[in-house]
Amino acid sequence: MIWGVLQFPGSCDERDALHACEVVGGEARLIWHEDRDLGGVDGVVVPGGFSFGDYLRAGAIARFSPAMEAVAEHAAAGGPVLGICNGFQVLCEAGLLPGALLRNEELRFICKQADLVALPQHPAVDGPETGHIGRFSAHRPEGADGGRTLSIPLKHGEGRYYAPDDLLDALEAKGQVAYRYAEGHNVNGSVRDIAGVRSERGNVVGLMPHPEHAVDPLTGSTDGRQVFEALERYA
Amino acid sequence: MSRHRELGLTDSEYELIVEKLGREPNAVELAMFSLLWSEHCAYKHSRKLLRRLPTEGPRVVMGPGENAGAVDVGSGYAVAFKVESHNHPSAVEPFQGAATGVGGILRDVFAIGARPIAVLDSLRFGELDSVRSRHLLDGAVRGIGHYGNSIGVPTVGGEVYFEEPYEHNCLVNAMCIGFAKTADMVRAAAAGVGNAVVLMGASTGRDGIGGASVLASAELGEGDDAKRPTVQIGDPFEESKVLECCLELLAKGLLVSLQDLGAAGLTSSAGEMASAGGVGIDIDVAAVPLREADMEPFEIMVSESQERMLGVVEPAKVDEVRAICDKWQTGSAQIGVVTDSGHIRILKAGQVVGDMPVEALVDGCPLYDLAPAAPAAWIYGNRATLPTDADSATTLLALLAAPSIASKKWIFQQYDALVGSRTVRRPETADAAVLQLPEAGNAIAVSIDGNGRKVACEPFNGTVEAVLECTQNLACVGAEPLGLTNCLNFGNPEKPVPAWQLDRAVSGLAAACEELGVPVVGGNVSLYNEGPDGPIYPTPVVAMVGELPDPARTAPSAFAKEGDAIGLLGPFAPTLHGAELTKQRGELEAGLPKPDVAAVAAACATVREAVRAGRVASAHDVSDGGLACALAECAIGAGIGCRADLQELRERGCTPEEALFGEGPGGFVLSGERGELEALGARVIGQVGGTTIELAAGDRSLIVGLGDATEAWRSLDARAESVAEPPADA
Numbered sequence: 014m015i016w017g018v019l020q021f022p023g024s025c026d027e028r029d030a031l032h033a034c035e036v037v038g039g040e041a042r043l044i045w046h047e048d049r050d051l052g053g054v055d056g057v058v059v060p061g062g063f064s065f066g067d068y069l070r071a072g073a074i075a076r077f078s079p080a081m082e083a084v085a086e087h088a089a090a091g092g093p094v095l096g097i098c099n100g101f102q103v104l105c106e107a108g109l110l111p112g113a114l115l116r117n118e119e120l121r122f123i124c125k126q127a128d129l130v131a132l133p134q135h136p137a138v139d140g141p142e143t144g145h146i147g148r149f150s151a152h153r154p155e156g157a158d159g160g161r162t163l164s165i166p167l168k169h170g171e172g173r174y175y176a177p178d179d180l181l182d183a184l185e186a187k188g189q190v191a192y193r194y195a196e197g198h199n200v201n202g203s204v205r206d207i208a209g210v211r212s213e214r215g216n217v218v219g220l221m222p223h224p225e226h227a228v229d230p231l232t233g234s235t236d237g238r239q240v241f242e243a244l245e246r247y248a
Numbered sequence: 249m250s251r252h253r254e255l256g257l258t259d260s261e262y263e264l265i266v267e268k269l270g271r272e273p274n275a276v277e278l279a280m281f282s283l284l285w286s287e288h289c290a291y292k293h294s295r296k297l298l299r300r301l302p303t304e305g306p307r308v309v310m311g312p313g314e315n316a317g318a319v320d321v322g323s324g325y326a327v328a329f330k331v332e333s334h335n336h337p338s339a340v341e342p343f344q345g346a347a348t349g350v351g352g353i354l355r356d357v358f359a360i361g362a363r364p365i366a367v368l369d370s371l372r373f374g375e376l377d378s379v380r381s382r383h384l385l386d387g388a389v390r391g392i393g394h395y396g397n398s399i400g401v402p403t404v405g406g407e408v409y410f411e412e413p414y415e416h417n418c419l420v421n422a423m424c425i426g427f428a429k430t431a432d433m434v435r436a437a438a439a440g441v442g443n444a445v446v447l448m449g450a451s452t453g454r455d456g457i458g459g460a461s462v463l464a465s466a467e468l469g470e471g472d473d474a475k476r477p478t479v480q481i482g483d484p485f486e487e488s489k490v491l492e493c494c495l496e497l498l499a500k501g502l503l504v505s506l507q508d509l510g511a512a513g514l515t516s517s518a519g520e521m522a523s524a525g526g527v528g529i530d531i532d533v534a535a536v537p538l539r540e541a542d543m544e545p546f547e548i549m550v551s552e553s554q555e556r557m558l559g560v561v562e563p564a565k566v567d568e569v570r571a572i573c574d575k576w577q578t579g580s581a582q583i584g585v586v587t588d589s590g591h592i593r594i595l596k597a598g599q600v601v602g603d604m605p606v607e608a609l610v611d612g613c614p615l616y617d618l619a620p621a622a623p624a625a626w627i628y629g630n631r632a633t634l635p636t637d638a639d640s641a642t643t644l645l646a647l648l649a650a651p652s653i654a655s656k657k658w659i660f661q662q663y664d665a666l667v668g669s670r671t672v673r674r675p676e677t678a679d680a681a682v683l684q685l686p687e688a689g690n691a692i693a694v695s696i697d698g699n700g701r702k703v704a705c706e707p708f709n710g711t712v713e714a715v716l717e718c719t720q721n722l723a724c725v726g727a728e729p730l731g732l733t734n735c736l737n738f739g740n741p742e743k744p745v746p747a748w749q750l751d752r753a754v755s756g757l758a759a760a761c762e763e764l765g766v767p768v769v770g771g772n773v774s775l776y777n778e779g780p781d782g783p784i785y786p787t788p789v790v791a792m793v794g795e796l797p798d799p800a801r802t803a804p805s806a807f808a809k810e811g812d813a814i815g816l817l818g819p820f821a822p823t824l825h826g827a828e829l830t831k832q833r834g835e836l837e838a839g840l841p842k843p844d845v846a847a848v849a850a851a852c853a854t855v856r857e858a859v860r861a862g863r864v865a866s867a868h869d870v871s872d873g874g875l876a877c878a879l880a881e882c883a884i885g886a887g888i889g890c891r892a893d894l895q896e897l898r899e900r901g902c903t904p905e906e907a908l909f910g911e912g913p914g915g916f917v918l919s920g921e922r923g924e925l926e927a928l929g930a931r932v933i934g935q936v937g938g939t940t941i942e943l944a945a946g947d948r949s950l951i952v953g954l955g956d957a958t959e960a961w962r963s964l965d966a967r968a969e970s971v972a973e974p975p976a977d978a
Contacts, residue, residue, distance in 0.1 A: 022489050022577055025400025029669045061667075063398045066485025122393050122662050168397070168664045226666045231684060231799055233666070233674075 014039040014248050017054035019084070019100070021046040021075045025062030026097065026225060033225035034058065037241040046078040055248035056093040057084050059100030061168075061223060071114065071171050072102035081107055093247035094217040095240070098169055101209065101219030110210055110219045111184060112176035117169070118202025124168035126233065127222055128195035129208050131161045131243070134188045134215045162195055163236035165222040167208075172221040174203035174210075181205055187213055192220045216247040251275075255282035261614065268608035276594055276602035279546040281609060283512035284519055287775055290613035293741035294773040297618070297751060300758040305767035307730045315359040315436055315508060316426065317769025319730040321795055323688040326433060328362040328426035331370070331696065331735045331791050333774035337479045338420040342387025343394070346420045347482040350395040351554050353424040355508035358491050359557065361434040361498045362426025365668055366683055367396045368696045369406035369422050370735070370789045374415030376651040376967055381410065384418045385659075385968060391482075392422070393662045398484035399491070403663035404671055405681035407696055410651040411831075413628055413704075416779025421735045421772075421789050423696055427685065434498060436507040437524035438560045438586050443504055445518070445529055445584035446566065448573055449490040449556040453539030456480035456513075456552025486555040486578065493576035494557055502565050502572070509556040515549045517558045518584070519592055523610035528589035534597045535583040545594055545601045560586060620751045621744035625838060627782065628704055632834030640876075640908060640950035643829065644941075645960040647873040647909065648880055650828055654964040672799045677806070677885070679724035679869055684799040691799035693727035695792055699872070700737075700785030705826040706840035707749045711756030711788050713840070716848050716913040718792045719764060720869040723852035724916070725802040726859035727794030731769040732761060734790045739783025741775045749786035750775075757788060763845040766792065801860050806885025807936040808865035813922035814879070814892055815930030818851035819844055820870055821900055822910025828873050829909040841912065848914040854928055855916050863924045870915030876908040876950070878917045879934075880941050880957050889954045892934025893944040904948035 016034035020027045020043045027043060034041035041058075044051060051057065064075035075081065081103065088094050088109055096104035104110040117123060176184065181204065184190055192209035199206045201221070209220025220240070227237030252262040255278065265273055265281050273281060287293060303311045309326045310318040316330035334349025346369075354364045369392055374381040385408075396403045401424070438445070456479065497503050505525070507517045514531065522529045533548045543551075561569050566582055573580035587593075592609055594602035605612075634646050647653055660675040672691060673682040680695040697717040703710030715732070722729055734757065739746030761768055777784040796802065807814075824830045825840045858864050866886075870878040875894060883890045897907035918930055925932055941952045 022492075023398075023485050025398075025488075025664075025667050029667065032669055062400055063485060063488070066398070066483070066488075068485065121390075122397055122664075124664050124666065125661055166666055168666060170397070223666070226669060229669065231672050232669055 014055045014245055016041040016056045016058055017044040017051050018058045018060055019044050019046060019080050021064035021078065023063045023066050024060055026223065027060040030058045030060040030097065030225040033228045033237065033241060036228040037238050044080055046075065046080045049079040049083055051083045051087060056244060057087055059094065059096040059103050061098035061100060064099055064103060071099060072106040075103045076107040085109060088217045091214060091216050091247060093244035095244055096219035097223055097225060098221055101221055104217065104219045109217050110212060111180060112174055112210060114171050115173040115175050116171050117173055122170035123200050125166065125200065126164055127167045127198040127200065129163045129165055129192045129222055130195055131163055131192055132190055134211065163239060164234045165224055165227045165237050166233060167222040169221055172201040174207040176204065184210060189213060191218050218244060252278060252282065255279065256286055257282050261285060264614065268612055269604065274602065276546040276549060277604055279550050280515045280602065280604065283515055283550055284609055285613040288511050289516055291773055292613050293616050293618060293775060294736065294750065295615050297754040298771065300754055301768040302758065302762050303768050305731065308767050308769055309430055310360065311769050312771065315356045317731060317733055318360065318433065319769060319793060320430065321685060321688050321692060322690060324430055325685065325688040326428050326430040327692055327793055328357050328360055328428060329423065329733055329791065329793050330356050330770050331421050331423035331733050331789060332356065332772040333735050333737060334420045334422065335417065335737060335774050335777055338388055339418050341479045342384045343391040344479050344481055346388040346391030347395040348480045348554055349420050349422040350392055351482045351484065351487050352510050353422045354399065354401065354487065354491065355510065355557065357424045357426035358494055359436065359506050359508040361432050362428035363495060364401045364424050365427045365670055366425040366681065366694065367401050367403045367422060368681065368694060368791065369403065370696050370698060371406065371408045372414040372419035372700065372787060373410050375412055376410045378415060381415065382968065388420050389659050389662055395482055395484045397664045399488045400667050402665050402667045402671055404665050404683065405675055405694060405696065408656055408659065409700065411701060411785055412631065413785045417777045417784050419737050419787060423791050425694060425793065432498060434503065434506050436521055437505055438521035438527050438529060439504055439525045440560065440562065441527065441586055441588045442563065443586045444561045444563055444566050444582045445531065445586065446559045446561050446569060446580055447536060447556060447583045448493065448559060448580045449578055450483065450486045450553055451537040451539045451579055452548055452551045453553045454543065454547060454551065457547055457550055480552050480554050482554050489576045489578040490555055490557055493573055493578050496572055497569060502561065502569050504560040504562065507558045509558060511552065513549065513551045519606060519610045521558065521560065522592060522606045528587040528591045528606060529584055530587055530593045530595060531584040532595045535581055537579050537581050545596050549594060618741055618747035618751055619744055620748035622748050623745045626836060627745060628785065628836065630834040630836050634832035636833055640948045641952050643909065644876050644880060644950060644952055645956060646832060647828055647877050648957055648960040649963045651964055653828060653873045653877060655961050656964065658965040658968045673725065673802055678802060678804050679721040680727065682725050682799060682802045691796050693722050693725045693794045693796055695721035696789060697721065698787055698789035700787035701831065702826040702840055703753060703788060704785040705838055707752035707786055708756035709840040709842050711753040712760040712843050712845060713913050714788060714790050715757065715760035715764065716843055716845065717871060718790050719852050720916065722792055722794035723855040724859065724867040724869055725796065726856050727796040728856060729764065729766045729792045729794045732766050732790055732792045733769055734771040734788055736771065736773045737777055737784065737787040737789065738775050739778045746783045753786055753788045760845055764849055797860065801862055803859045803864055803867040805868040805882060806866055807882045807888055807890065807919045808886065810888055810937045812865055812919045812936040813925055813932045814890060814934040814936060815918040815925035816896060816933050817855065817916040817918055817928060817930035818914040819847035820912060820915030822874055822897065822902055822906050822912045824906060824910050827909060827911040843913045851914055851916060858928050863920065863928065864918045865920040866918065868917045870917060872911065874909040874911050875915065876943055879943065882917055883941050883954060884958045884961050888936055889938035889940045890934055890936050891938065891942040894933065896931045896933055898946065904945040907945050908943060908948060
């Protein structure tokens with residue numbers, strides 16, 4: 014699988030994302046924000062950082078880049094897209110994912126290891142055993158809602174997920190809540206402990222924590238690999 | 249004659265300028281001279297002392313005089329590092345002061361062609377119960393985080409002390425580590441007559457005019473508000489673009505040389521590049537992109553607007569350089585040309601508005617001898633916060649809760665410590681930060697240390713202790729020092745006591761480095777750090793980079809598991825001189841024992857090899873708060889209690905109190921298998937286990953619940969968070 018990692022002025026974690034894609038067994042290359050053509054990659058990572066300095070609003074400028082037009086087409090065609098942190102913010106600004114990210118409840122940047130529960134795509138219809146969450150199905154699910162707990166670091170100042178109640182109800186009904194902070198790990202005040210969401214089709218996923226920083230046992234954990242692997246089936 | 253005094257030049261310095269020019273300087277020239285002849289740029293009170301420092305070693309790639317020092321880490325790679333102060337700006341406006349401190353040190357590192365891979369910080373504030381201190385702490389931490397987080401360089405470590413003498417003059421020292429292929433590194437010397445001088449990055453505005461000379465070369469006093477416009481404003485996004493742009497330009501071989509713009513802006517950058525290359529430079533101020541159209545030539549030359557770099561480019565490559573700047577959406581303009589005149593000439597639309605010999609401007613400032621005099625007694629205050637008759641358990645909890653000892657989680661949690669995927673040991677999990685270098689197949693460890701209180705007690709011995717502390721921290725993660733950099737934060741060198749402190753401290757630094765065989769590859773000096781009550785504690789901050797062969801073999805500070813033996817290793821002979829306990833009792837006085845550097849070095853070598861061989865489960869050096877605090881920290885970090893008998897220290901002539909809470913260099917707390925510890929020469933003093941910390945020390949024995957100890961050690965979180973508005977007078 015060939016991953017393309019977008020690079021905007023102000024991106025920070027694009028090299029980490031490249032490395033992570035390679036660790037999970039893929040090839041990876043950078044895609045400059047002005048490129049309208051993704052060059053035939055199978056999947057896209059919109060990486061973390063501070064694209065365009067987070068000026069105006071996190072992700073608000075990056076969403077207008079030519080590369081994001083191409084990403085929207087790729088997503089519409091069912092191709093996998095993973096937005097991490099600032100990349101999640103960009104995907105929300107671009108309308109590829111529902112909701113918005115607001116400043117952390119305590120108004121401070123926070124960097125720490127967190128537990129996430131990875132949730133199946135359609136819990137009411139297909140249990141995790143049916144394989145609808147990629148390789149998660151290889152593991153015994155944990156937790157009452159059929160999810161599996163991952164240890165992945167987070168680091169952000171604007172990571173408080175927000176959406177109106179009726180939208181949240183709809184997201185939950187359609188299995189669009191992809192990652193929830195485990196109890197005691199919602200450090201930013203996200204509504205309903207939501208750490209990441211997916212598109213209705215499931216091929217576009219965004220989350221605030223950083224799976225690309227959780228692929229090497231030396232630097233923390235390796236649970237982040239599963240976040241990449243879960244998207245491979247859309248390629 | 250009064251204008252030069254307002255700019256900080258003495259009458260005799262002014263006369264020397266007139267003599268070197270053969271005429272009176274005009275306003276542009278006077279402004280430029282005043283900055284380059286300021287303490288901050290010319291090191292005129294410290295340069296002679298710094299010649300004492302050993303600067304050579306087999307692993308040194310770049311030494312003092314370059315934008316940053318660098319050491320060889322093998323496989324054709326080098327690690328660059330430098331620490332620099334931003335004290336005075338931070339005392340005026342902590343957020344921007346600290347942010348631009350980080351921005352400035354990053355530029356120093358990528359100016360030599362190294363990609364910044366980590367930041368560390370050394371901070372000093374007044375006591376935490378002061379509203380001003382909490383305001384400064386909050387602003388500085390936010391500022392460091394804002395800049396480092398936004399630009400994608402992890403903040404992996406640092407240290408903080410809270411002491412009354414820093415109340416009016418906080419210290420913000422920022423350190424950057426860079427990584428480069430040795431062959432790709434670049435020096436800052438201008439070369440090639442006829443080559444273009446290209447200014448890259450942000451446009452030039454009126455911010456920070458006179459920042460270096462006004463803020464960092466005189467004491468801050470009443471009416472500091474008038475100096476607020478001299479604080480620079482940082483934009484990490486701009487720096488991120490300039491950084492990537494410069495690294496791309498260097499990788500493509502498009503630059504002859506590169507220099508950052510820091511203190512004294514274009515004046516200093518152009519002057520230093522010309523001086524290093526033995527050439528002249530003509531600068532056309534009309535070609536400099538401005539934020540405000542009506543700026544005077546002198547303002548353009550001395551502006552300290554941030555996020556700017558100066559490159560020397562062959563004429564045929566200028567278009568390509570500018571195209572890459574355009575790609576990164578950052579500014580570029582050819583503003584000058586390298587000449588063979590040996591002069592810096594400032595032109596405006598073809599008219600010469602300033603013309604100075606480079607030698608006079610850059611190297612002509614007179615260097616002064618100090619007039620040191622030792623004080624008759626302890627010159628700093630004493631404030632008792634702990635009764636002398638407090639029992640041992642109460643004392644341990646008070647020490648663990650001391651802001652200088654307590655967990656700094658509240659601070660480091662606001663920093664991205666992970667970006668770059670090199671961080672093997674996160675803050676507070678080991679005694680030094682560890683960064684893996686997969687490209688070179690090994691790893692480095694970094695530590696930054698400097699207990700000003702000890703240096704105040706005795707500047708020579710206190711500085712030796714700072715170097716030893718740094719060395720011990722590296723040993724705990726299995727690293728061997730490759731090089732040292734430093735930032736010397738002192739009071740007014742024109743006064744006898746700060747002059748004596750500086751003189752003795754530099755001698756101590758030189759002696760320790762000489763004996764350890766660690767070269768000093770760079771440094772920075774910040775003088776005139778005084779408040780209305782006198783000078784700060786003399787604070788030489790030392791930072792070391794060490795090498796370790798295998799990032800998987802680094803010991804944590806905390807105990808690993810129940811049942812492990814606890815060993816004490818090293819020539820540890822604790823006393824209460826300058827100790828945290830002595831401070832809390834209000835009994836500080838002059839004097840500090842002379843450390844045995846060779847014995848400490850031998851213990852470091854033992855620990856280093858043991859860690860590399862995986863023979864110990866944990867390693868932590870005994871530092872502030874003594875052995876009792878070191879053991880408590882190991883237990884708290886593990887979430888497991890411990891029992892230890894400190895009889896060993898009593899055999900060395902220590903009182904029970906000194907055994908528990910006394911401080912001094914050379915002590916390591918190790919844990920692991922009893923046989924292994926004994927084979928290393930450690931004395932087994934106890935065992936990991938239980939839910940209490942039980943320390944036997946004769947009539948001062950103590951038992952403290954692990955929960956209580958943890959609560960005390962974690963107490964900074966809540967106390968620092970109670971940030972009030974800025975103090976009414978700031």
